[in-house]
Amino acid sequence: MTSPLPASASNTAIEVNGLIAYCRPGFEKELAAEIDELAIDAALSGYVRAEPGSAYVVFETCEPTALAGFEDKLDWRRLIFGRQLLPWFRRLDNLPERDRASPIVAAVHESGQRFSGVVLETPDGDIAKQQSGFCRRFADPLTRELEKAGRLRTSRQGLPKLHVLFSGPNQAWLACGFPGRCSPWPMGIARLKMPSNAPSRSTLKLAEAFMTLLSDDERENLLRPGQRAVDLGAAPGGWSWQLAYRGLRVTAIDNGPLRDSVLATGMVEHLHADGFTWRPARPVDWLVCDMVEQPGRIAALIADWIGTGRCRHAIFNLKLPMKQRFKAIEQCRELIRKRLATVGPFDLRLKQLYHDHEEVTAYLTLKR
Numbered sequence: 001m002t003s004p005l006p007a008s009a010s011n012t013a014i015e016v017n018g019l020i021a022y023c024r025p026g027f028e029k030e031l032a033a034e035i036d037e038l039a040i041d042a043a044l045s046g047y048v049r050a051e052p053g054s055a056y057v058v059f060e061t062c063e064p065t066a067l068a069g070f071e072d073k074l075d076w077r078r079l080i081f082g083r084q085l086l087p088w089f090r091r092l093d094n095l096p097e098r099d100r101a102s103p104i105v106a107a108v109h110e111s112g113q114r115f116s117g118v119v120l121e122t123p124d125g126d127i128a129k130q131q132s133g134f135c136r137r138f139a140d141p142l143t144r145e146l147e148k149a150g151r152l153r154t155s156r157q158g159l160p161k162l163h164v165l166f167s168g169p170n171q172a173w174l175a176c177g178f179p180g181r182c183s184p185w186p187m188g189i190a191r192l193k194m195p196s197n198a199p200s201r202s203t204l205k206l207a208e209a210f211m212t213l214l215s216d217d218e219r220e221n222l223l224r225p226g227q228r229a230v231d232l233g234a235a236p237g238g239w240s241w242q243l244a245y246r247g248l249r250v251t252a253i254d255n256g257p258l259r260d261s262v263l264a265t266g267m268v269e270h271l272h273a274d275g276f277t278w279r280p281a282r283p284v285d286w287l288v289c290d291m292v293e294q295p296g297r298i299a300a301l302i303a304d305w306i307g308t309g310r311c312r313h314a315i316f317n318l319k320l321p322m323k324q325r326f327k328a329i330e331q332c333r334e335l336i337r338k339r340l341a342t343v344g345p346f347d348l349r350l351k352q353l354y355h356d357h358e359e360v361t362a363y364l365t366l367k368r
């Protein structure tokens with residue numbers, strides 16, 4: 001994740017027709033509610049459309065709107081359920097199978113906007129499986145056509161990337177992806193390689209949390225070899241392994257067994273204890289927590305660790321109920337706010353990661 005772009009550098013003469021955001025299939029309702037709020041904050045009038053299971057949500061403005069008026073409000077990090085957030089300017093229907101490039105190039109030309117590159121993507125789910133081969137094959141020919149039409153300036157700083165979202169074989173949305181404001185990963189999914197000696201795929205969830213919830217600078221400055229960490233609910237050890245892999249010394253709390261590969265790092269001490277009552281003798285730099293419990297109990301526990309100075313930073317997972325997911329998140333926010341009210345201002349970031357299912361992952365720290 002890179003730092004936000006100064007507004008002046010962004011080159012946004014374009015008029016847009018709304019916002020498009022991507023999510024995990026099944027979370028369109030939650031994402032739509034977030035987009036609605038964001039649109040109000042950006043003073044955009046229009047309406048939101050979310051088809052259940054589609055993995056994307058569209059906000060359509062009542063009329064074409066100059067992006068320069070509200071672009072500062074657009075930051076994908078503000079969304080919990082959104083993996084990506086882009087202003088869109090054209091929807092193309094009935095794309096001819098034999099020549100999808102020409103209508104796209106014509107629409108881009110008409111927009112008057114120049115782009116620094118092209119990202120071809122699909123919503124997550126079945127369409128992704130059907131269309132991913134086509135997207136890979138189509139990327140080069142489309143790039144060449146856009147270059148020929150003078151719409152690409154790969155060396156110009158601050159220009160957006162052109163995102164082409166194929167929501168069906170013959171339908172595409174054209175959108176602008178500004179560096180620093182949108183997710184840097186195609187489809188908003190950070191594709192991480194499974195390290196060969198990691199004990200389980202769950203290690204990727206913590207790796208993704210570090211990539212998504214921290215900026216590049218924060219990852220470099222706040223997460224350092226030699227630091228101490230506690231992992232509550234550690235077994236079989238994917239998160240502990242991720243911390244050890246980054247050079248942190250870990251106390252892993254769980255009554256269940258850790259895999260040998262985790263203990264073999266020599267960086268992890270395993271204690272059989274209850275994660276809700278165990279406390280360290282000395283403060284630690286990081287607390288991570290993946291215990292499967294009521295989200296409110298987890299939020300209260302983490303706020304207490306931060307509030308009493310037992311850890312400086314925390315990453316934790318909140319398992320959501322099937323219904324009223326937002327309400328559960330709001331209750332957690334409120335618990336944290338109340339516990340830290342007398343301690344000081346705090347920074348709470350929440351995201352449903354690619355590796356999260358019925359859950360979200362959070363980062364909490366006190367503001368300094």
Ligand SMILES: C[S@@+](CC[C@H](N)C(=O)[O-])C[C@H]1O[C@@H](n2cnc3c(N)ncnc32)[C@H](O)[C@@H]1O
Pocket residue numbers: 200202203232233234235236237238239240253254255256273274275276290291292
């Ligand atoms: C989803 S797993 C954690 C997976 C782990 N993050 C990994 O990467 O391998 C949840 C773990 O929380 C542990 N757990 C649940 N309640 C606990 C408690 N009160 N104290 C300690 N561990 C607990 C369970 O034993 C289980 O191993």
